[in-house]
Amino acid sequence: MAIFSRTPRAPLEYSRTLWMRLWVGAVMVFLYAPLVVLMIFSFNDSKRNVVWRGFTFKYYDKALGNDVLVEALVNSLTIAALATLISLILGAVAAVMLWRFRFPLKGAVDGTISLPIIVPEICMGVAFLIFFAKWLEWPTNLIWPFNLGAIIIAHITFCFPFVTMVVRSRLATFNREQEEAAKDLGAGEWAVFRDVLIPHMRPALIAGALLSFTLSLDDFVITYFTSGPDTITFPVKVYSMVRFSVTPEVNAASTLLILLTILLTAVALKLQGVKAIAETH
Amino acid sequence: MTDAPRPIIQIQNVSKRFGKVTAVDNVSLDIMAGEFFVLLGPSGCGKTTLLRMIAGFELPTEGHILIDGQDMAGIPPNKRPVNMVFQSYAVFPHMSVADNVAYGLKIAGVRGGEVKDRVAEALELVKLGGFEDRMPDQMSGGQRQRVALARSLIMRPKVLLLDEPLSALDAKLRAQMQFELADLQDQVGITFVTVTHDQDEALSMASRIAVINKGDVAQLAGPSDLYEYPANRFVADFVGSVNIFEGKLTLDEPDRAAVDCPGLGRVYLNHGVTGPHGADVWVALRPEKIYLHVPGEGKAVRAAAQDAPEGHNFARGTIKGMSYLGDITLYDIELESGARLRVSRPNLSRHDQEDFTWDDKVSMHWRADSPVVLLG
Numbered sequence: 001m002a003i004f005s006r007t008p009r010a011p012l013e014y015s016r017t018l019w020m021r022l023w024v025g026a027v028m029v030f031l032y033a034p035l036v037v038l039m040i041f042s043f044n045d046s047k048r049n050v051v052w053r054g055f056t057f058k059y060y061d062k063a064l065g066n067d068v069l070v071e072a073l074v075n076s077l078t079i080a081a082l083a084t085l086i087s088l089i090l091g092a093v094a095a096v097m098l099w100r101f102r103f104p105l106k107g108a109v110d111g112t113i114s115l116p117i118i119v120p121e122i123c124m125g126v127a128f129l130i131f132f133a134k135w136l137e138w139p140t141n142l143i144w145p146f147n148l149g150a151i152i153i154a155h156i157t158f159c160f161p162f163v164t165m166v167v168r169s170r171l172a173t174f175n176r177e178q179e180e181a182a183k184d185l186g187a188g189e190w191a192v193f194r195d196v197l198i199p200h201m202r203p204a205l206i207a208g209a210l211l212s213f214t215l216s217l218d219d220f221v222i223t224y225f226t227s228g229p230d231t232i233t234f235p236v237k238v239y240s241m242v243r244f245s246v247t248p249e250v251n252a253a254s255t256l257l258i259l260l261t262i263l264l265t266a267v268a269l270k271l272q273g274v275k276a277i278a279e280t281h
Numbered sequence: 282m283t284d285a286p287r288p289i290i291q292i293q294n295v296s297k298r299f300g301k302v303t304a305v306d307n308v309s310l311d312i313m314a315g316e317f318f319v320l321l322g323p324s325g326c327g328k329t330t331l332l333r334m335i336a337g338f339e340l341p342t343e344g345h346i347l348i349d350g351q352d353m354a355g356i357p358p359n360k361r362p363v364n365m366v367f368q369s370y371a372v373f374p375h376m377s378v379a380d381n382v383a384y385g386l387k388i389a390g391v392r393g394g395e396v397k398d399r400v401a402e403a404l405e406l407v408k409l410g411g412f413e414d415r416m417p418d419q420m421s422g423g424q425r426q427r428v429a430l431a432r433s434l435i436m437r438p439k440v441l442l443l444d445e446p447l448s449a450l451d452a453k454l455r456a457q458m459q460f461e462l463a464d465l466q467d468q469v470g471i472t473f474v475t476v477t478h479d480q481d482e483a484l485s486m487a488s489r490i491a492v493i494n495k496g497d498v499a500q501l502a503g504p505s506d507l508y509e510y511p512a513n514r515f516v517a518d519f520v521g522s523v524n525i526f527e528g529k530l531t532l533d534e535p536d537r538a539a540v541d542c543p544g545l546g547r548v549y550l551n552h553g554v555t556g557p558h559g560a561d562v563w564v565a566l567r568p569e570k571i572y573l574h575v576p577g578e579g580k581a582v583r584a585a586a587q588d589a590p591e592g593h594n595f596a597r598g599t600i601k602g603m604s605y606l607g608d609i610t611l612y613d614i615e616l617e618s619g620a621r622l623r624v625s626r627p628n629l630s631r632h633d634q635e636d637f638t639w640d641d642k643v644s645m646h647w648r649a650d651s652p653v654v655l656l657g
Contacts, residue, residue, distance in 0.1 A: 177367040181432075182384070183338075185433075186359045191388060195373070195384070
């Protein structure tokens with residue numbers, strides 16, 4: 001399209017065609033318009049979220065002053081952090097086991113390890129409800145953060161298969177000669193794991209951690225079924241607030257959460273470099 | 282080499298089977314201290330398996346491997362006094378050059394200034410001085426290989442094993458590295474054992490070569506012996522290029538022999554045939570040892586007659602193919618018998634390649650010490 005540039009378009013340079021640009025634009029609007037609207041209306045000086053009545057920060061004050069909301073946010077972040085940490089260890093160990101070793105029932109383990117990803121969340125939620133009520137009665141009066149134990153266990157269950165998947169695909173690209181080179185230079189099994197295998201898995205571990213953290217942070221269904229009467233998480237709290245009315249306070253809290261997620265992702269990407277994470281997929 | 286050769290690696294009746302496939306078949310070899318030893322063979326001949334058994338990454342199905350007199354059975358790779366340079370170099374991508382080279386020392390518990398000094402020394406040895414802080418992805422393939430070399434040499438192993446060390450380099454760099462590896466080996470005095478499928482590489486670097494075919498040693502000899510006195514058709518054909526003709530021994534004396542080859546004609550040798558043999562033999566003749574003459578065959582006949590009886594070591598043919606390679610020109614010649622003969626001719630002056638062209642009738646002769654009689 002001549003209106004964009006003077007040099008002629010090369011055959012595969014689709015990014016310079018008008019229809020491609022319009023399409024990309026439409027996709028971006030479709031993806032991000034709801035989020036942008038949510039963020040804008042968090043500054044709306046109105047009780048109802050329908051008409052723009054001027055700019056204000058007061059709903060941020062209100063959200064941060066809402067003790068229950070803050071408690072829910074802290075709970076959610078704690079759950080996400082612990083669930084991510086444990087999923088990372090479990091997931092990575094499972095991936096290495098499946099990649100490296102032969103053992104009885106390996107096929108069965110391989111086939112069922114990703115089941116939590118495909119089983120509908122509502123089924124998982126009901127299953128956990130029954131599990132914690134009948135089989136492993138989780139005490140309700142524990143001190144923080146042990147009162148979150150049931151939720152954390154549930155979150156680990158659906159997070160760690162994602163870590164396993166990402167780490168396994170990364171391990172498939174491992175050059176076994178590196179392991180042999182390390183051994184040749186005197187390294188034992190543990191040193192090989194620490195010095196060669198873990199550095200190779202690093203981008204996948206970061207990608208897996210990001211996945212786990214975000215999955216855990218915004219999980220509603222499973223958390224709703226496993227949280228006791230005294231524990232509340234951010235998504236569940238927002239849901240209960242929305243049942244009365246969608247106030248800008250909800251918008252403000254959500255905006256803070258979005259910013260927090262973006263920040264954490266940026267830190268993770270910075271730590272590893274975007275390229276290395278992209279390589280794992 | 283040292284005055285009294287001492288075997289540093291003894292391979293004793295070693296076999297390796299993977300299921301039904303026999304990769305190495307009852308091989309016995311002594312590799313001497315200070316040697317540049319090359320295992321040469323086509324892909325899948327078992328040479329890499331042999332190397333990996335020395336390093337300890339594969340265990341022999343039968344037989345023993347001794348390094349410096351000590352049986353290696355049950356000793357894992359990380360406890361053997363050998364180090365290996367891998368085909369992919371296997372440089373650790375997340376470590377700097379210095380960390381790569383220092384890795385073995387750190388595992389061995391060497392600390393502090395000694396590590397730094399020895400890293401600098403090892404890098405100097407492979408001409409990578411000043412590259413300490415580079416990351417492997419900022420280096421070329423040739424440089425990564427030098428890192429792998431330094432990483433192994435810093436361990437001061439008794440034997441350095443190299444798996445196809447030059448196969449990933451381009452032709453110019455390969456030629457240069459052949460010299461450098463030989464120099465390096467001279468400098469450090471460590472025994473080198475190299476695996477390669479490239480005969481040029483083997484001939485240029487090795488002090489001794491074991492040609493491996495189908496898991497067995499086809500011949501063990503120095504480079505020039507291997508080329509000039511191949512023991513069998515496989516070696517003659519694999520090392521260099523060669524014309525091989527079937528024939529019958531008509532004269533068989535200690536100091537001379539003659540073979541009647543239906544394809545090539547009558548061949549006379551001014552040396553005897555050694556080893557137990559019958560009348561059916563093969564004659565091998567290298568392309569560069571055949572002289573081409575323009576038609577009017579008198580000159581060829583006269584030249585052949587200088588060291589052979591009349592009617593021997595002489596042939597006529599027609600040029601059916603030519604390939605000009607700059608330094609030499611290769612000719613594919615159809616003999617009167619219908620057989621094909623490959624002849625190479627150095628282009629000693631600029632217009633030499635214009636002497637002959639397609640469909641020219643030519644005559645050829647070779648000297649009586651050129652042909653080799655092969656028994657198997």
